[in-house]
Amino acid sequence: MTPEEKQQILGRLAAGDVASLGDLNISSYGTLEQLEAVMRLVNVLKVSPLDAENVLDKMVKTLQYSELTINFRGHRFFDENIKERWLNVFETGNTQHYMERRDKLEEKFFDYSNKRWQAGPKDVIDRIETYGKYNSGTNIYFEPSLRPKYGALNFARLTNGPAYFFGSSYMILKQYVKHNCTFTDTDSFTYIHDERDATTLLANYHNLHRLIVNMKEDMLTVLHDIANGLFLVDKYRGYIEAQIHGDILFSRDVEKMCIDNFEISSYPDINIIKQIYEEFARQNNIQLIFK
Known part of the structure; x- marks a missing residue:
């Protein structure tokens, strides 16, 4: 094993550590925040106190079984030298200003540099x-x-995916990937200048009621309507962000790809790019839809 391969393995292990520490922190507030979520439904949506727990359960289940997606520009997907896995911005690169800003945000939420002296096993x-500290790109061990x-x-249920401003094509990840998410x-980025402890804004799969405590009233209303079957597709542009910790392998973790026909029409030959997508989907056992 080369030193580079060892570093990659330890980096992937550390990604799992970040998710686990986050889960411990989130779970410690679980009972209290579940009560807060119930009270919010009563006070804001005027749900009957007798029904509030059942309504909350339906809303949480709606989130748990919503598709976990990644949006992208269909005509640019293969520009990134796509091979086996989806890459983050620290792997693909961006301007130094953006990288510094992204690092500041991720430090705020996940404390890679341990500036808050996190509780947990020292190793x-x-x-x-x-392996997680970016340090303006100077950390030689950064993975x-x-x-x-x-x-x-x-x-x-937006037909172009929830983060359509990053592209109208999107992939749908398998259900189990949600367990590696906050x-x-x-x-x-909405919270980059927020003075609150950012870790109290993170939810996980088993504690999604925290989102219901924090979300704006218009999103709360729409989620309630959807959970009760009262909402039409493509009428709301809400955005619940997922931070996915660990690798996303196309052959293992992607269920489906939905490619926007209008988007790929800007490619020099639309039939060629469709054939490329078809071969990519075949190799990785992904269901492919051109929409």
Whole structure:
């Protein structure tokens, strides 16, 4: 095993550590926040106190079974030298200004540099810091694959995916990937200057009621309507962000790809790019839809 391969393995292990520490923190507030979510339904949506727990359960299940998606520009998908897995911005690269801003945000939520002196086993904390600290790109041990990939829950069933501003094509990840995610009720960049403890804004699969505590009233209303079958597809542009910790392998983790025909029409030959997608989907056992 080469030193580079060893570093990649330890980096992937550290990504799992980040998710696990986040789960511990989120779960510690679970009972209290479940009560807060119930009270919010009563006070904001005027749900009967007798029905509130059942309504909350339906809303949480709606989120749990919503498609976990990643939007992209269909005509640019193969520009990134796509091979076996989806890459994050630290792997693909961007401007230094953007990288610094992204790092600031991810440090705020996940404390890769251990500036808050996280509780946990010392070897775990040290591993996260060693391989997760970006330090303006100067950390020679930094493993970019450790940092999150970003997706969204398509609870509003948008035909172009919930993060359509990143492209009108999207992939749908398999259900189990949600267990490697943390979630925020909106784009996490919204909170970059927020003075609150950012870790209290993160939810996980088993504690999605935290999103219901934090989300804006219009999203709360729409989620309630969807959970009760009262909502039409494509009428709301809400965005629940997923931070996906760990690798996303196309052959293992992607269920379906939905490619926007209008988007790929800008490719020099639409038939060629469709054939490329078909071969890619065949090789990775992915269901392919041109829409």
